[in-house]
Every structure is written in C-alpha cells, then in structure tokens.
Amino acid sequence: MRLEKIFYISILFWIVTIIFKSRFFLHMIQLQGYRNEEYRKWIKTSTKAYPKRMKISLIVLTIILVFQMIYTGYNKNNIVLFLFNLLWIVSIFYTFNFKREESKKELVFTPRAKRLYVSNFLVNFLELLILFMIVKKLASDIIIYMPVILYGLFIIYFLQSGNIILANIIVTPVERRINEYYYTMAQEKIKSMEDLNTVGITGSFGKTSTKFIVDTILKEKYRVLKTPESYNTPMGISKVINSELTKDYEIFIAEMGARYIGDIKELSKLTNPKIGIITSIGPTHLETFKNIENIMKTKYELIEELPSDGIAIFNYDNEYVKKLADKTFKEKILYGLENTEKLDIYATDIEVSELGSTFMLKDKSGEEIKCTTKLLGKHNIYNILAGASVAKALGLTFKEIKRGISKVEPIPHRLNIINPGTGVIVIDDAFNSNPDGAEAALEVLSQFKEGRKIIITPGMVELGDKEEEANREFGISIGNVCDYVILVGEKRTRPIYDGLKNSGYDEENIFVVKNLDEATSKLQEIVKSKDIVLFENDLPDNYEE
Known part of the structure; x- marks a missing residue:
C-alpha cells in the first residue's frame, strides 16, 4: 500500500x-x-x-x-x-x-x-x-x-x-439569544394565565420528592402539571411551560434548583409563583455557594418574589429555614414535627416500618386525621407535611389530603424497597445522598428485625469543606446499624472508613472496592437469604476516585 x-x-x-x-x-x-x-x-x-x-x-x-x-x-x-x-x-x-x-x-x-x-x-x-x-x-x-x-x-x-x-x-x-427567546415566551404565557396557581419548590434536598407528593395530593381536587423528573433550570422549566402547559391546568408545580446566588430569583420571575415552599437548607453545592449564608440567601429569593398576597411555606424544624421563616411577614404556613405549638401543620404518633409509615396529621385549629403512606423514612414525613400545607392553602379537606397521601408512590432511587424474590431485600437510595437523607436511610434500615444489614456507598459529595466531616460522621452512624460495609472508592471513602474505625467497628467487615461492579461481586460473596442491602448514593458520571 x-x-x-x-x-x-x-x-x-x-x-x-x-x-x-x-x-x-x-x-x-x-x-x-x-x-x-x-x-x-x-x-x-x-x-x-x-x-x-x-x-x-x-x-x-x-x-x-x-x-x-x-x-x-x-x-x-x-x-x-x-x-x-x-x-x-x-x-x-x-x-x-x-x-x-x-x-x-x-x-x-x-x-x-x-x-x-x-x-x-x-x-x-x-x-x-x-x-x-x-x-x-x-x-x-x-x-x-x-x-x-x-x-x-x-x-x-x-x-x-x-x-x-x-x-x-x-x-x-447564540445560546443566550435562544434562551432569552424561550424564557420570555414562557414568562409571557404564565402571566397570561390569570387563573393559574404556580407552586414553587426549592431547598437543599427534598425538592423532587416534595414535588411528586404535592402533585399527587392536589390531583384530588385540581388539574395539575408538574415539571418532570429533575427539570429545575430556566431552560428545562421554560420547555415544559411552552410545550405542555395549557389553560386546562389549574395548578403548575415548578421545582427550582440552584447553584449560584440569583438562580432562584430568575426561576421565580419565570414562573410567577403564588405559593413558595422551602423544604430544607443544608450543606449541598457548597463548592459553588461557598457557605450556608449564600444558600439561605438564594433559597429565600423564592419568598421575596412571591406577590403580596402569596403564601410562604416553611419547614420550621430546619434551623436555617426557621431563621428565614421568622423574618417573613407575608402569609406563611409553618410545618414540622417539633415545637408543635408554633406550627400550622404537623404530625404526631409517627410509626415507621419497612412497609411505610402511619401518623396523625394535625393543624393548629385542632383538626386531625390518621394517614398512611408507602414512603419510607422520617424525612418523607416532612415532605408529606409540605404537600399537606400546600393542599390546605388551596382549600383541600383533610379527607382529600389523606386520600392523596395514600396514593403517593415511592420515587425510584429515593429510598424505595425492591424485593427481587431472591430472599434478599434491596433498599435503593442511590440518588444524590445528603447528610439528612443518609441518616433517614440508616433509620429505615434499622427497622428491619431479621437478616444482616449491608450498606454499599461511595459516600456523599458536593458538600465543600464539610464533606470530609460529614462522611466521617456518616461512618460512625453506619457502624451503629450495619453488619457489613462495602465502600466504593478508597480515597473518597477514607473519612467513612476512619469514622467506622474510630467507633470501634470490626475492620474485617469493611470492604473497599474500586467501582460498583466490584461492589456487586463482593456483595454476592457475603450476602445470604433475609439480608437487607442498602445502596446509598451513586456518584454522578463527572465524579471519580
């Protein structure tokens, strides 16, 4: 040649x-x-x-x-x-x-x-x-x-x-011009729909779960459109508004994500919310926000953009959200589980098991009703209370709210149980773990009375300077619940290993592997019938060891 x-x-x-x-x-x-x-x-x-x-x-x-x-x-x-x-x-x-x-x-x-x-x-x-x-x-x-x-x-x-x-x-x-065109089109469309009520949901975690819960409950009375999956950016939401939102809908639910100051303000000006929920504030996306104060400031942009007759809904048990609620003079609804005398919506008599949860839903007027949910974990009770608060603001009765709560289905990869019929129960909590969610997952795992408890995790990410400390504390918590620990990635999971070791955990029951394939192989070596396996977090593709 x-x-x-x-x-x-x-x-x-x-x-x-x-x-x-x-x-x-x-x-x-x-x-x-x-x-x-x-x-x-x-x-x-x-x-x-x-x-x-x-x-x-x-x-x-x-x-x-x-x-x-x-x-x-x-x-x-x-x-x-x-x-x-x-x-x-x-x-x-x-x-x-x-x-x-x-x-x-x-x-x-x-x-x-x-x-x-x-x-x-x-x-x-x-x-x-x-x-x-x-x-x-x-x-x-x-x-x-x-x-x-x-x-x-x-x-x-x-x-x-x-x-x-x-x-x-x-x-x-080019992208800026295109974005401005579709953003303005969506913004004008929302403004033209005078009878539409938009519900904005933001928070460091719990946004997506709360969105699905609010959607399910409100459908007991209204025609509702929600942003799908994790559509929480200006272009994602604009696309939904322009292509799917019609005058047939009475409620539009918009999940609002943020990585920088001003992001929530931009989304609020787009969607024109009349009800705003702050589910939680914690150390997520600290790599871009730098500190908790910036996160608080950004999440509060939703409340600042509400109209004078808007309704602000706060998780009053979260210490950072509480500070924002206390400085708010617009109409507000406070929900939580603690200090119930200060709350508008709250839950008592909570019973959490591997099958779901039951609780008494109550409001400050003294009305109450017993509710049952398929969702696992105490943190999901907070998300349900957020949904109940929106429903109450929009005129649903407690009976309608109860019916809606019973229909809420577990969201994939967010603390849902999978029983493949092999005798081993899998708890899938692989989506974007955070300190509160990880603790909730361990709490659910501890509810199981039979079988050994095994966790597979690469640890938590996007926590900035607090990441190492949070993962070390996570390791200590794991040691109190799990019989076996499979850590994915030696460098990233070192703080978890240290937390386990410092708490006196048997190091022979800790296995460190390179990737999820190796984790699965190791699991097959040790797992037995009736064991419970928790998959806690799955690192995004742009993260590596």
Whole structure:
C-alpha cells in the first residue's frame, strides 16, 4: 500500500476518534450545566481529561519526532515515515477507550447539545486547516512533513477536553439569544394565565420528592402539571411551560434548583409563583455557594418574589429555614414535627416500618386525621407535611389530603424497597445522598428485625469543606446499624472508613472496592437469604476516585 494511502487512512481514523472523544467531553460539560468554570474544575480534578496513557504517548511521539527530524531531516525516507505513521496509529489505539462506559445519567442530545457538538467540530476543523496551511507553507510535498502533521493531529486529539470550552464560548452568544427567546415566551404565557396557581419548590434536598407528593395530593381536587423528573433550570422549566402547559391546568408545580446566588430569583420571575415552599437548607453545592449564608440567601429569593398576597411555606424544624421563616411577614404556613405549638401543620404518633409509615396529621385549629403512606423514612414525613400545607392553602379537606397521601408512590432511587424474590431485600437510595437523607436511610434500615444489614456507598459529595466531616460522621452512624460495609472508592471513602474505625467497628467487615461492579461481586460473596442491602448514593458520571 502506498504511503499516501496509509496517511489519508490515518486522517480518517483520527476523525472517527475525534467524533467519539468529543462526544465524551460534551457529556461531561452537559453534566456541569454547560458552565465553563465548573467544567474547568472538573478537568483539574479528573484523570479522564488527560489520562496517563495519553500523556505517555505524547511524550513518546515528541521524542521520536525530534529524533526523526535530527536523523533524517526533511528527506523523504519512506521506511521512517511508515514507521512513524505506524507508531502514531499504535498511540491512538493505546489511548482510546473503545469500550463504551455505562452512564448513570446519559448524554441527552438536546438542541443545545447538538449546536455545541457542531461547534466543537468546527473548532477541530479550523485547527486541522491551520495545521495544513502551515505545513503547505513549509513544503510542496506534504508527505515529507507527514510526521509533523500526524503529531499535530495527536495534539488536537490530546486537547479535546479544552476544545469543548472554545466551542462553548463560540456558541454562547447564540445560546443566550435562544434562551432569552424561550424564557420570555414562557414568562409571557404564565402571566397570561390569570387563573393559574404556580407552586414553587426549592431547598437543599427534598425538592423532587416534595414535588411528586404535592402533585399527587392536589390531583384530588385540581388539574395539575408538574415539571418532570429533575427539570429545575430556566431552560428545562421554560420547555415544559411552552410545550405542555395549557389553560386546562389549574395548578403548575415548578421545582427550582440552584447553584449560584440569583438562580432562584430568575426561576421565580419565570414562573410567577403564588405559593413558595422551602423544604430544607443544608450543606449541598457548597463548592459553588461557598457557605450556608449564600444558600439561605438564594433559597429565600423564592419568598421575596412571591406577590403580596402569596403564601410562604416553611419547614420550621430546619434551623436555617426557621431563621428565614421568622423574618417573613407575608402569609406563611409553618410545618414540622417539633415545637408543635408554633406550627400550622404537623404530625404526631409517627410509626415507621419497612412497609411505610402511619401518623396523625394535625393543624393548629385542632383538626386531625390518621394517614398512611408507602414512603419510607422520617424525612418523607416532612415532605408529606409540605404537600399537606400546600393542599390546605388551596382549600383541600383533610379527607382529600389523606386520600392523596395514600396514593403517593415511592420515587425510584429515593429510598424505595425492591424485593427481587431472591430472599434478599434491596433498599435503593442511590440518588444524590445528603447528610439528612443518609441518616433517614440508616433509620429505615434499622427497622428491619431479621437478616444482616449491608450498606454499599461511595459516600456523599458536593458538600465543600464539610464533606470530609460529614462522611466521617456518616461512618460512625453506619457502624451503629450495619453488619457489613462495602465502600466504593478508597480515597473518597477514607473519612467513612476512619469514622467506622474510630467507633470501634470490626475492620474485617469493611470492604473497599474500586467501582460498583466490584461492589456487586463482593456483595454476592457475603450476602445470604433475609439480608437487607442498602445502596446509598451513586456518584454522578463527572465524579471519580
């Protein structure tokens, strides 16, 4: 085969690798909300951005290229050129991961993702064009400079994690205009629906569960539309409003997520809520918020944006939410389990088991009713109380609220029981663990009287400076409940291990594995009939050991 054909085949092979490599980095920046700053932080901490194999290959190719230029100069030596081409192909094969990794949250080719993907190809094409123009200036016969071209292609391949940033910068003005268009369209649509009541829900945790609960209860009386899954950004909510919200609906429930000050204000101006709920405030997303005070300020933006006749609903048992409730002079509803004399809606006589919970729902007027729910954990009682508070504000009776509560189904990956029929019970709490949720999961696990208790966890993330301390305390709590512990990731779970060790836990019952596959294998070695296995948290795809 002629050298020219091998060279052009190599370029085609390079294009294929770029397609797959850029797709991976598109996924990673999508997980970071297309924010370049957050994505850069991921690059700095991730081994996947610049893998060790890629660095080794780059060093080897650099040494060989320099040696080849010194040894042969720019003379056309077909054997040398062929060998360099072969080495280049081997380097690509050595560094490219041909095995498609399973993702917890798959890449979604939204219109924005498609535009960014195309923009990224334009960046690669421009870099390729510049490379060829430089070489063309230097020599009439491009094949003589083939090693230089291949080396340049490897550099472009090496810099794919950075190219997606350049591509994102290019499309940012376009995205801003598109976002403003759909945001304004959704905003005007909401304003035009005078009979619509919007319920805004925010909090450090419990937002999604509360949204599903509110939706189920309110459907006892109203026609309700809620944002699906974890749609809690301006573009996600705008999409729902523009495509799904019609005048047939009487209630719109919007979950509101935030990573920066001002995020909730933007969502509130979009959805125009008349009822606002703050479910909780805790040390989540501290990597971006920096401190609890900023989180409090951001969550309170929802209450500030309520109209003068709006209703603010607070979880009064949360110390940070309580402070916000106490400074609020709009109409408000306080819910909780403690200091009931100060509460508008509360629960007593709570009985929590592995099958669900029962409790007495009460209000400050003295009305009460016994309720039953399939949901597990004390923290879900708080979420139900939030739902009951909204229902009460919108005129539902206690009987309607009770009926709605009984219909609430467990949400996947949020403390729901799976019985596969093998004699082993699985508790799936794999979604985005936090200190309160982790304690609730352990409480549910402790309710089981038979069988050994096994936990599989990679620990908690996105807690900023408090992450190590929270995971150490988590380890101590685990030691009080579990018979066996499988920790996923040695470095990240070190604080949990230390907490277990310091509490006197038997280290022979602690197993540290690299990934979930190894955890499953280890589980199969130790698990027996009647055992209960808790999966607590599953790290996002952009987190690694």
